[in-house]
Amino acid sequence: MIRIRKMRRTELGRARLLAHAIFPRSVVKIDAGDTVLLAEAGKMPVGFVHIKNERGRLLLCGMGVAASMRGQGIGTLLMEKAMELMAASGKPVYLKVKAMNKAVNLYARYGFFVMKFGRAHVLVKKPNS
Ligand SMILES: CC(C)(COP(=O)(O)OP(=O)(O)OC[C@H]1O[C@@H](n2cnc3c(N)ncnc32)[C@H](O)[C@@H]1OP(=O)(O)O)[C@@H](O)C(=O)NCCC(=O)NCCS
DSSP: OEEEEEOOGGGHHHHHHHHHHHOTTSOOOOOTTSEEEEEEETTEEEEEEEEEEETTEEEEEEEEEOGGGTTSSHHHHHHHHHHHHHHHHTOOEEEEOOTTOTHHHHHHTTTOEEEEETTEEEEEEOTTO
Protein backbone atom coordinates (compact mmCIF):
# COMPACT_ATOMS: atom_id res chain seq x y z
CA MET A 1 0.00 0.00 0.00
CA ILE A 2 1.19 3.50 -0.81
CA ARG A 3 1.03 6.21 1.81
CA ILE A 4 1.55 9.91 1.06
CA ARG A 5 2.78 12.07 3.92
CA LYS A 6 4.62 15.28 4.60
CA MET A 7 8.35 14.91 5.09
CA ARG A 8 9.61 15.84 8.55
CA ARG A 9 12.49 18.30 8.75
CA THR A 10 14.71 15.59 10.23
CA GLU A 11 14.22 13.59 7.00
CA LEU A 12 15.73 16.17 4.68
CA GLY A 13 18.73 13.91 3.96
CA ARG A 14 16.43 11.03 3.04
CA ALA A 15 14.42 13.18 0.63
CA ARG A 16 17.61 14.47 -1.02
CA LEU A 17 18.87 10.91 -1.53
CA LEU A 18 15.60 9.85 -3.15
CA ALA A 19 15.59 12.94 -5.39
CA HIS A 20 19.18 12.23 -6.43
CA ALA A 21 18.35 8.59 -7.22
CA ILE A 22 15.47 9.68 -9.49
CA PHE A 23 17.27 12.66 -11.05
CA PRO A 24 20.96 11.58 -11.02
CA ARG A 25 21.96 14.23 -13.58
CA SER A 26 20.28 17.22 -11.94
CA VAL A 27 20.92 18.98 -8.68
CA VAL A 28 17.66 18.90 -6.74
CA LYS A 29 18.02 21.64 -4.17
CA ILE A 30 15.69 20.93 -1.26
CA ASP A 31 15.91 23.58 1.46
CA ALA A 32 14.80 23.28 5.06
CA GLY A 33 11.73 25.53 4.57
CA ASP A 34 10.42 23.65 1.53
CA THR A 35 7.45 21.29 1.60
CA VAL A 36 8.14 17.77 0.44
CA LEU A 37 5.50 15.07 0.22
CA LEU A 38 6.84 11.54 0.29
CA ALA A 39 5.19 8.46 -1.15
CA GLU A 40 6.09 5.36 0.84
CA ALA A 41 5.58 1.68 0.12
CA GLY A 42 5.85 0.28 3.63
CA LYS A 43 8.85 2.13 5.05
CA MET A 44 10.49 2.57 1.64
CA PRO A 45 10.31 6.04 0.04
CA VAL A 46 9.33 5.57 -3.62
CA GLY A 47 8.33 9.05 -4.73
CA PHE A 48 8.26 12.70 -3.83
CA VAL A 49 6.86 16.07 -4.79
CA HIS A 50 8.79 19.21 -3.91
CA ILE A 51 7.14 22.60 -3.32
CA LYS A 52 8.86 25.90 -2.61
CA ASN A 53 6.96 28.57 -0.75
CA GLU A 54 8.13 31.75 -2.46
CA ARG A 55 6.92 35.25 -1.71
CA GLY A 56 3.34 35.42 -3.00
CA ARG A 57 3.42 32.15 -4.90
CA LEU A 58 4.11 28.45 -4.66
CA LEU A 59 6.53 26.80 -7.04
CA LEU A 60 6.09 23.11 -7.69
CA CYS A 61 9.76 22.39 -8.33
CA GLY A 62 9.44 18.79 -9.36
CA MET A 63 8.19 15.36 -8.65
CA GLY A 64 9.52 11.91 -9.22
CA VAL A 65 8.67 8.28 -8.69
CA ALA A 66 11.29 5.50 -8.54
CA ALA A 67 11.68 4.05 -12.05
CA SER A 68 10.51 0.56 -11.06
CA MET A 69 7.28 1.95 -9.53
CA ARG A 70 6.08 4.23 -12.36
CA GLY A 71 2.78 3.87 -14.16
CA GLN A 72 0.91 2.57 -11.08
CA GLY A 73 -0.79 5.78 -9.99
CA ILE A 74 1.76 6.96 -7.40
CA GLY A 75 2.44 10.21 -9.29
CA THR A 76 -1.31 10.86 -9.38
CA LEU A 77 -1.60 10.29 -5.62
CA LEU A 78 1.29 12.70 -4.99
CA MET A 79 -0.22 15.31 -7.29
CA GLU A 80 -3.64 15.04 -5.62
CA LYS A 81 -2.20 15.60 -2.17
CA ALA A 82 0.04 18.44 -3.42
CA MET A 83 -2.88 20.18 -5.12
CA GLU A 84 -4.97 19.90 -1.95
CA LEU A 85 -2.18 21.52 0.10
CA MET A 86 -1.51 24.24 -2.44
CA ALA A 87 -5.19 25.11 -2.98
CA ALA A 88 -5.53 25.63 0.78
CA SER A 89 -2.86 28.37 0.61
CA GLY A 90 -4.89 30.42 -1.93
CA LYS A 91 -1.62 31.41 -3.69
CA PRO A 92 -0.97 31.05 -7.42
CA VAL A 93 1.01 27.95 -8.25
CA TYR A 94 3.75 27.64 -10.87
CA LEU A 95 5.74 24.73 -12.11
CA LYS A 96 8.52 24.31 -14.60
CA VAL A 97 8.90 21.30 -16.82
CA LYS A 98 10.31 20.62 -20.26
CA ALA A 99 7.48 20.82 -22.81
CA MET A 100 8.22 17.35 -24.17
CA ASN A 101 8.11 15.72 -20.73
CA LYS A 102 5.35 13.10 -20.46
CA ALA A 103 4.50 14.51 -17.04
CA VAL A 104 2.87 17.51 -18.79
CA ASN A 105 -0.20 15.28 -19.32
CA LEU A 106 -0.36 14.64 -15.61
CA TYR A 107 -0.03 18.33 -14.72
CA ALA A 108 -2.58 19.39 -17.35
CA ARG A 109 -5.20 17.29 -15.57
CA TYR A 110 -4.84 19.56 -12.55
CA GLY A 111 -5.56 22.81 -14.38
CA PHE A 112 -2.03 23.89 -15.32
CA PHE A 113 -1.56 25.58 -18.67
CA VAL A 114 1.62 26.32 -20.58
CA MET A 115 3.05 29.84 -20.82
CA LYS A 116 6.10 30.49 -22.95
CA PHE A 117 8.85 32.83 -21.73
CA GLY A 118 11.33 32.97 -24.60
CA ARG A 119 12.47 29.38 -24.99
CA ALA A 120 11.26 28.32 -21.56
CA HIS A 121 7.87 26.67 -21.03
CA VAL A 122 6.33 27.30 -17.63
CA LEU A 123 3.14 25.68 -16.41
CA VAL A 124 0.93 28.07 -14.50
CA LYS A 125 -2.14 27.48 -12.40
CA LYS A 126 -4.37 30.30 -11.24
CA PRO A 127 -5.81 30.00 -7.72
CA ASN A 128 -9.02 27.92 -7.65
CA SER A 129 -8.79 26.93 -11.32
C1 LIG B 1 6.15 11.77 -14.02
C2 LIG B 1 6.09 10.78 -12.88
C3 LIG B 1 6.34 11.48 -11.55
C4 LIG B 1 4.69 10.15 -12.87
O1 LIG B 1 4.61 9.21 -11.82
P1 LIG B 1 3.82 7.86 -12.02
O2 LIG B 1 3.70 7.20 -10.69
O3 LIG B 1 4.43 7.08 -13.11
O4 LIG B 1 2.39 8.48 -12.49
P2 LIG B 1 1.00 7.73 -12.67
O5 LIG B 1 1.17 6.25 -12.67
O6 LIG B 1 0.06 8.32 -11.68
O7 LIG B 1 0.60 8.19 -14.12
C5 LIG B 1 0.17 9.54 -14.35
C6 LIG B 1 0.76 10.13 -15.59
O8 LIG B 1 2.18 10.20 -15.47
C7 LIG B 1 2.75 10.13 -16.76
N1 LIG B 1 3.65 8.96 -16.79
C8 LIG B 1 3.35 7.67 -16.57
N2 LIG B 1 4.44 6.91 -16.70
C9 LIG B 1 5.46 7.74 -17.00
C10 LIG B 1 6.84 7.59 -17.23
N3 LIG B 1 7.42 6.36 -17.20
N4 LIG B 1 7.60 8.69 -17.46
C11 LIG B 1 7.03 9.92 -17.49
N5 LIG B 1 5.71 10.13 -17.28
C12 LIG B 1 4.94 9.07 -17.03
C13 LIG B 1 1.65 9.99 -17.74
O9 LIG B 1 1.25 11.28 -18.19
C14 LIG B 1 0.55 9.37 -16.88
O10 LIG B 1 -0.69 9.66 -17.39
P3 LIG B 1 -1.31 8.69 -18.53
O11 LIG B 1 -1.45 7.36 -17.85
O12 LIG B 1 -2.60 9.34 -18.84
O13 LIG B 1 -0.35 8.68 -19.67
C15 LIG B 1 7.13 9.62 -13.04
O14 LIG B 1 6.89 8.97 -14.26
C16 LIG B 1 8.58 10.08 -13.00
O15 LIG B 1 9.18 10.14 -11.92
N6 LIG B 1 9.17 10.40 -14.16
C17 LIG B 1 10.57 10.81 -14.23
C18 LIG B 1 10.79 12.16 -13.56
C19 LIG B 1 9.95 13.25 -14.19
O16 LIG B 1 9.88 13.36 -15.41
N7 LIG B 1 9.33 14.07 -13.32
C20 LIG B 1 8.41 15.13 -13.77
C21 LIG B 1 9.10 16.37 -14.16
S1 LIG B 1 9.79 17.20 -12.78
